[in-house]
Amino acid sequence: MIAIENVTKIYGEGKSAFRALDDVSVTIKDNEFFTLLGPSGCGKTTLLRTIAGFVDPSSGSIRLGGKDILQSPPYKRPVNTVFQNYALFPHMTVAQNIAFGLEMLGKPKREVKATVEEMLELVRMTPMADRQTGQISGGQQQRVALARALAPRPQVLLLDEPLSALDFKLRKDMQLELKRLQTETGITFVFVTHDQEEALTMSDRIAVMNAGKIRQIGGARDIYDQPAERFVADFIGDTNFLDVEVLEITGDAARVRLAGGAETTARGAAEAGTGMGAATLATRPEHARLVPVGQGVMEGLLSQVVYFGTDTHYHVTLSDGAAFTLRQQNTPDMAHAFTQGDRVGIHLAPGVGQLLKD
Amino acid sequence: MSDLSAARTATERRNRWLLLSPALLILIFAAAGPLLIVVVYSFLTPGDYGGVKPEFSWNAWFSVVMERDFFTEELTFADAHLSIFWRSLKLSLMTTVAAFVFGFPTAYFIATRPKRSRDAWMLLIMIPFWTNLLIRTFAIMELIRAEGTVNTLLLWLGIIDAPIQMLFTEFSIMLGMVYVYLPLMVLPIYASMERFDFSLVEAGYDLYATRWKVLTKVIFPLVKPGVIAGSILVFVPCLGAYVTPRVLGGGKNLMLGNLIELQFGQGRNWPLGAALSLTLLAIVMVALLFYVRAAGQEGEKSHG
Ligand SMILES: Nc1ncnc2c1ncn2[C@@H]1O[C@H](COP(=O)(O)OP(=O)(O)O)[C@@H](O)[C@H]1O
Numbered sequence: 001m002i003a004i005e006n007v008t009k010i011y012g013e014g015k016s017a018f019r020a021l022d023d024v025s026v027t028i029k030d031n032e033f034f035t036l037l038g039p040s041g042c043g044k045t046t047l048l049r050t051i052a053g054f055v056d057p058s059s060g061s062i063r064l065g066g067k068d069i070l071q072s073p074p075y076k077r078p079v080n081t082v083f084q085n086y087a088l089f090p091h092m093t094v095a096q097n098i099a100f101g102l103e104m105l106g107k108p109k110r111e112v113k114a115t116v117e118e119m120l121e122l123v124r125m126t127p128m129a130d131r132q133t134g135q136i137s138g139g140q141q142q143r144v145a146l147a148r149a150l151a152p153r154p155q156v157l158l159l160d161e162p163l164s165a166l167d168f169k170l171r172k173d174m175q176l177e178l179k180r181l182q183t184e185t186g187i188t189f190v191f192v193t194h195d196q197e198e199a200l201t202m203s204d205r206i207a208v209m210n211a212g213k214i215r216q217i218g219g220a221r222d223i224y225d226q227p228a229e230r231f232v233a234d235f236i237g238d239t240n241f242l243d244v245e246v247l248e249i250t251g252d253a254a255r256v257r258l259a260g261g262a263e264t265t266a267r268g269a270a271e272a273g274t275g276m277g278a279a280t281l282a283t284r285p286e287h288a289r290l291v292p293v294g295q296g297v298m299e300g301l302l303s304q305v306v307y308f309g310t311d312t313h314y315h316v317t318l319s320d321g322a323a324f325t326l327r328q329q330n331t332p333d334m335a336h337a338f339t340q341g342d343r344v345g346i347h348l349a350p351g352v353g354q355l356l357k358d
Numbered sequence: 359m360s361d362l363s364a365a366r367t368a369t370e371r372r373n374r375w376l377l378l379s380p381a382l383l384i385l386i387f388a389a390a391g392p393l394l395i396v397v398v399y400s401f402l403t404p405g406d407y408g409g410v411k412p413e414f415s416w417n418a419w420f421s422v423v424m425e426r427d428f429f430t431e432e433l434t435f436a437d438a439h440l441s442i443f444w445r446s447l448k449l450s451l452m453t454t455v456a457a458f459v460f461g462f463p464t465a466y467f468i469a470t471r472p473k474r475s476r477d478a479w480m481l482l483i484m485i486p487f488w489t490n491l492l493i494r495t496f497a498i499m500e501l502i503r504a505e506g507t508v509n510t511l512l513l514w515l516g517i518i519d520a521p522i523q524m525l526f527t528e529f530s531i532m533l534g535m536v537y538v539y540l541p542l543m544v545l546p547i548y549a550s551m552e553r554f555d556f557s558l559v560e561a562g563y564d565l566y567a568t569r570w571k572v573l574t575k576v577i578f579p580l581v582k583p584g585v586i587a588g589s590i591l592v593f594v595p596c597l598g599a600y601v602t603p604r605v606l607g608g609g610k611n612l613m614l615g616n617l618i619e620l621q622f623g624q625g626r627n628w629p630l631g632a633a634l635s636l637t638l639l640a641i642v643m644v645a646l647l648f649y650v651r652a653a654g655q656e657g658e659k660s661h662g
């Protein structure tokens with residue numbers, strides 16, 4: 001278990017001081033696939049490097065299995081990193097790279113050899129054992145970097161955007177491969193990415209970060225379906241934001257009035273802490289439905305229709321000028337075929353929208 | 359048509375020779391020619407007032423390592439020459455090692471500075487290199503002579519009672535040569551360190567390597583080409599050094615360069631001077647061969 005408590009990292013001093021991490025607290029469980037997700041520059045790498053020992057936090061504590069690790073240098077922490085650029089040793093073969101950590105730990109030769117073979121097997125690189133690292137492809141380098149970091153059996157494996165340099169197809173394969181390795185080895189993975197889809201498909205839990213702060217922690221479903229705030233809703237998936245007026249609150253549910261005057265119910269009133277009056281309602285594009293004029297809660301002009309094969313995106317300009325996007329699965333017997341320029345209605349099932357704190 | 363292309367290739371060939379000619383001229387007049395003259399001189403007889411007499415003789419080559427007693431005609435090794443050879447080799451090697459010991463951390467320090475300040479640091483390293491050799495050598499002399507800066511300071515601090523004799527020793531020669539040739543060590547090591555990917559250092563630390571292990575297992579193997587280049591650049595001119603041992607060695611501690619100069623000056627033995635020069639050249643060649651072989655083998659080993 002990694003317990004990160006109130007970790008703050010300030011780069012620079014005085015006027016140029018910059019808070020890369022701002023009072024970050026999170027507990028990562030054993031055997032968990034934990035993802036740090038956030039836009040570029042939000043502090044993901046800084047947090048990862050703080051765990052690895054390459055960055056000294058300005059304040060806060062990090063405990064690993066109950067033991068404070070901030071005082072230990074990187075080479076004494078039972079934590080290994082898969083670097084974004086792999087950082088394989090170019091003067092060593094694939095096998096020598098994988099053996100490096102074990103040799104530094106002073107493991108006996110026979111054990112090193114056996115573990116290296118096991119690791120080569122695990123990442124399916126046995127035939128490449130004696131190649132120079134410059135003579136293998138990017139995907140293979142990636143797997144060697146993984147094997148090298150896994151070989152010493154760390155308690156935690158840190159991965160900093162390990163798939164970002166791979167092309168689309170390879171990335172998909174490696175996502176499955178990583179998940180498999182994590183399950184097989186039972187090692188805690190702390191995975192950094194700015195790709196929300198990657199985060200959603202691979203993680204047990206996700207921490208969404210922005211500007212040095214953790215904004216929300218939860219499973220993929222929690223974060224997608226119940227974003228805690230506007231930033232999370234905006235960053236994960238596509239979201240329509242509507243200005244609404246809260247009329248009545250009962251527990252977590254709220255009755256709200258939309259701009260057009262129609263009323264609907266929404267979730268999240270308790271968490272967002274909204275009172276009566278103006279608020280923001282978030283709706284996923286696939287949770288709304290296009291209907292003929294007069295049958296929905298809102299109306300607008302269908303300004304663009306984009307066909308994506310499995311689904312179609314409809315861009316609607318609402319009566320008050322706001323934009324609203326809908327996504328609908330394509331079926332062979334599409335009930336309503338709407339075309340660009342049509343006036344359309346939008347149906348929101350009661351309770352699908354989420355009230356947000358800004 | 360074939361005529362045309364034949365004419366074209368002929369022109370091309372002529373152009374190629376034309377383009378090569380500056381290099382060829384330099385090679386002929388600056389390298390091959392003088393070398394040939396030196397080789398020929400080494401097999402001639404010394405002239406009475408310097409120069410050579412056109413009579414064939416092995417004597418010069420013989421005198422490089424042997425000497426005949428003037429009275430008894432007994433043959434012995436030329437101890438004077440051999441000790442000078444030995445001193446040259448020893449001081450050059452020690453200078454190279456010392457230049458590495460100081461140059462490597464210096465290069466490392468500069469290469470790990472932010473990009474903007476690196477050039478400034480390199481400039482500081484290079485400024486002495488652009489200063490006249492004599493000036494730099496006399497500066498060292500001023501520092502270490504009996505009434506010089508260092509001794510005065512030590513006396514004033516009460517660390518010593520009497521000035522330490524540093525000038526006119528092998529130490530002073532070495533000090534001078536390290537100072538003079540240090541930039542030649544720093545430059546190539548810095549060049550290979552600048553290309554070095556410092557995330558590999560982090561990877562090393564991450565994989566349980568201590569500082570020392572990271573240095574020896576990760577950094578050093580990857581900047582070794584720079585270290586080898588630097589060592590050659592320092593070692594070779596040290597072997598033939600003339601000014602530094604002359605000024606700081608005080609005429610007692612001769613090195614090869616001084617011995618050779620002596621033959622062309624007071625010694626009036628040009629053939630011996632020529633033979634000694636060629637011997638120096640041979641030592642350099644052997645040393646280079648040794649270096650290159652060692653470096654090549656390492657390279658092969660790491661390529662599996
Ligand atoms: N060594 C440093 N000195 C100053 N600022 C830094 C340093 N490292 C990172 N930063 C800043 O901290 C912020 C977070 O960086 P980083 O953790 O790399 O973000 P991410 O990995 O999420 O893209 C960035 O704005 C970056 O410019």
Ligand SMILES: [Mg+2]
Pocket residue numbers: 041044045046
């Ligand atoms: Mg990053």
